[in-house]
Each structure stands twice: as structure tokens, then as C-alpha cells.
Amino acid sequence: MVYKLKPNRVLRTYLGGSRIDALRGIIAEAGFFPEEWVASVTAAQNVPGDDVIPTGISVIDGGKDDGRPLTDLLRGHPEYLNNECHIAQKSRNNGNIKTLDNPENDKSGEKNADFPILLKLLDSAERLVVQAHPTVEFAKKNFGSRYGKAECWYVLSADEDASVYLGFKKGITREEWKRCFNDQDIETMLSLLHKIPVKPGDVWYVDGGVPHAIGGGCLLAELQEPTDLMVVPEKRTPSGREIPEKRLHGGLGFEKMFDCFEYDGYTIDELRSRYYRHISNDSSDCTTVIGSDLTDKFVMYDCRTENSALELCPEQTRSKPSAAVVISGTGNITDNERNLTRLSPGDALFIPNGERVKMDGTLRILIAFPGNSSSK
Template structure:
């Protein structure tokens, strides 16, 4: 087997139905090929729903999915493989909303098992990187009041996007805010918000507001039919206190160990983890995706050094061993869930 070392990754931006990507271009220092590249799939062994787009290709020409299948313990670690098999149990994206995203929802693990043949649903979380004009961005999280099945179905049937969006909690976000999106929660992101999205490794989105976004609602229901797909939607009312627990501001990020802060609100750990790491942080062996947010420095391990500069993304295999962060740098380290028996 080839020796496993950290790998710096170029942008991987499959074409999408909504506009965006200029923010990714500014962050990475290279513009996207067109205005429909709003997502950069980083260290991805997951493909787009119904196709192969989205897979990371390594410098040797293999897809990451193929490389992991050839050496799962080396890439993921033996404990991870016992718990999760050959899946990294993680998908990381840069997401730059060039327009408002439609109201949509992702399935829970239970729904995905029953209807989509997957052990993973799509709980996700966002770390906000930038907002319009340096002010505040807007995201929309859950309904403010209970929405009955009949009303929800009517809004979907008539594609009443104004009613859907108007019934939701509007939340102001700034750079550094961390937001957890439990599976089933309706949500949308306003134009101009640029974020890192960490999620379960699927491309399952039920788009309940497709008019003006998806041609004729193509695959909006994940080919399940709306009688089934609508069961995925959490139509409960979510008050301000409940929504507030989904958002963690930068000053609220707790220190996990020297040079390391935990990112996501409580409830994310069974699905994925993330740490903000800086100079002196000691990193145990793990499959990880690194997003360099600010500054410059180095990742030093037993087999050498990898430069870290703002806008760079680095894929770290388990087999690369322990490492230490050096320099004036801030890095988001995205990790799978702990392999502790809580696997699906």
C-alpha cells in the first residue's frame, strides 16, 4: 500500500441548480468556471444523488472512495472501520449562496433506512465564514408554530414559497457562528452567506420549495412520491429558546484542550465533530478534513510537514499518525463521529 500522508486538495465544485461560488473563489484564490458552482466538496467519498459527481479525486488519479476501499484501516483507522465500515461517516463542503436557497429538509437516519436504503441521514452543521457587506446574514430554521399536515401539503402543492418562508424562524448570523441543523428541520440560507458545511455523508435533500429553483421539481421528493417524502418534514413549532440552542456564537466555543476549541452545539457528536485548532494543538491520528480559515503555518508529523495557508484544504488519513499545528493560523478540523458503539 502507498504510504499515507496528508494531501492538499484543489477545489471540487460540481455544477448545481442554484447560483454561487464566487465566495469560494475568493477564499481559495481561484474563480469557479461558472456561476453555478456554489459547493466545494472537500475530501468527499460521497457522490451527488443519482450520479457520480462530487467524489474527490486524489493526485494519483484514484477517487478517495476507491483509495479507502483498498486500505480502509489505513485511511480511517481500525476502530472506525469496525463501527462505520468503509464510509468516512463525514462529508465537508464549502457553500457559497449566490442566491437564496429554497426551503428544504433532510431525512433522519430512521427515515433514510426505511425509504432510501442508507444507514446515514443528513444532519448537518454550518460554520459561518462571511456574510453580505460584512454585516449580518440571514438563515431560516424551523417553523415558529405547528404546521399541520394539510397546510404543509397545500403549501407544497401550490408552491407557496412566501408562506413557507414566512412561517419560519429568521436568524441573524455573523462570521464565526456555528449552527446545528438536525435532520427533519426545514431550513434555508439567504444570498451572500458563505459557510463551511459539515454533515452526514449523503446527498439527500427534500426540496419542499422547488418552483423557480429546480426544473419542474426534478427529484425534489428524492423519487419517493410526496406522500412519503412529506413524512420527513418536522412540522412542529420551534420557539426562540429552542432555536437559540442550535446556534453557538464564537465567544461560546468551549476549550477542549490547549489550542483547541469545540465548535458545534450539543447534539452534533453522534453525527460528526469539529474543532478550531491553532498553534501548539496536538492532533491524534484520525481521518480528518482541514479547512485553513486564517493565517499561515504548518502541520508537522513524523513524516514531514504540510504548509497551511488561508483558503487551503487538506485531507488527513488516519495512517498519517499524530501531528502538531505550528504558526499563526486557525484551522477548522472536521472529524467523523467517535467510534464508540453509537454507529447506526
């Protein structure tokens, strides 16, 4: 069975979201819900006082499970998950599926990390603040999470002058970076990072510890490990919104937060060689967007049909669960039992392990799977 999911916009500190509205065919407005979280088992780590629904957890749309959180569905149907991930998770929790009824008790945002990826649509009307996310090793030691937050960006549309900031230049020190924070010298802070123009089809991998900031005017699909962990050295957003103290250091404190950054610098050529790919896909087929040449944490495909039918990634779907989102077009998706789900732009799906699904019509769908390291 394929599960359609309700819209799941999430509160953030930056302005955006109008391109996601436009994609869904609703009135386009920039606001502070600039991200759509797809098939999410991750709670957004908004600070106390931001008592806002949705929290980040996806909810089933329609059928007998209408209104049921995806985390609850997965606890009731562990067979929907990758068998290796499920077995490994049971062994870590004495045979029980992990549950966290109160996200305040968990620093990572994981509510049920048996589904070890998080797919997002992200639309930026302004530059995001500079930030970094922990590596797996740092997250285990300091946040009590078995996942860090490596992520990958796939640019879907971008203004002509759109750019991202990624990675330290050569020779940057912790002391210099800390001085920029203490003085809130944002101009210098940005100058220590590589500013990189982006265009549709660009793919950038962002490893744990690497400082980065997405510029304004970008609509991205972001695929990541399933946490909401970060440290932020900017105390205000570019539009002037103050960021709560806990959101800056993530609970680590202002000294420890600087341990989260990886201070190895890169030339721009080294960055491009290690972290960059460009994808062209105009055919009716599934093209690999994120593969093992970039990371073993997750995989993503860009699948397109034009008045035709296509089985979605059969080698992957037979053994792994997946998250999917419709980027354009209309059509249908059919599961093992020949249940038909009508699709429109912006629709989000959770596809259980073992489903063989076919899309037909004129559609563009992004589909994401756990990578080979996700069950470790």
C-alpha cells in the first residue's frame, strides 16, 4: 500500500515558501513556514514558546489511517521498514521499536528513526543563517543521537543571481571564526566561506561539520539524515529576526558549539570535485540524483513520465521504504494491490518496503531511499 500524506509545512526562522505554494497551486506568500517535510519521522526542534502545529511529523491523508502520524503507523507496521534497519533497531532497543512520546526528551528530533532519512522541499526568500550540523560521531557523543545531519541539495529552480555559501576557505581557524561570532561580524563571516552560484540541476552534498548557508531565491529538494540538529553563529536572520539562544548553540553552550565545525579548508576546485554534481534529465526515466559517488547515507532519483507508465526504481523499492514528492504534472501511482492514488504537484508519499509501484500520466516525482549505511 502507498500512503499519501497531508501537507506538512514546518516553522523556521527564515522567510520563504512561496514557490512551494505556487507548486501546489495555492496563493503564493512568503512566510515563516518555508519548508515541506516529506514522509517525516523527525520532530522540528523549535524552541519552547513556538507551540506550533505541525511539529514536523508527517500525517496520513485519507483511507482508514487518515490523520494517523507516520511514526505511529510505523510502530504498528514494522514490516513496512527495511528489514536490516528494523532488525538493527530492535537489537539496540531490546527488541522494542523506539518510541519517544515527548520530543522534549530527545535532543535530535528523532521520533522513530527506523526510517533513517528526511526529504524536504525548501524555498528561501532570504539567505538562511550560517550553520553547521553534527557528524554522526559528534551527534552520538554530544546529542545522544545515532544520526548526524549530513544533507544534500538538489536545485529545482533558482533566481539568476542565486547562490549558496559552503565550506571554509583555506587557513581559517577556530579562533578567527569565534571572533566573528563574538563581534557578530557577519560580513567577514561570509567572506570566510565559498560563495557559489547555483542553477537548476545542481547537486551539492553538505557533510557534517561543514559550515553553509543557502542564499535567497532557491527552491531545493533537500535529502538528509533524520535529525534537526544544528549550531548557528548568527544571532539574527538577514531580515532581522532574533534567533533564540538555545537555537544558536543547540544546548551545547557557546564554547562547545565551536567543536561542531570542521575547520579543514577547501579550494573551490576541491569542493566541486568532492561535493558537486550536475544532473540533466529530460527523458521519461529515473535518473540518479544522489548516489554512492556522493554518500552512502541516502539515495534519490528524479523520475519522469510523459503520457506513459514507468515502474519506480524496482531494484530499490523491493527492499527499502521510500519518501516521494510530486514536483510537476498529474497522473496516478499504483501499488502491489492495484490501489490507485491520484497525484498532483506537491503531493507527498510514504512507500513501504517491498511495494512495486508504477506511475503513469505526465509526472515528475522525486523518490528517496535510505543508503547502505543507514542501518548501521
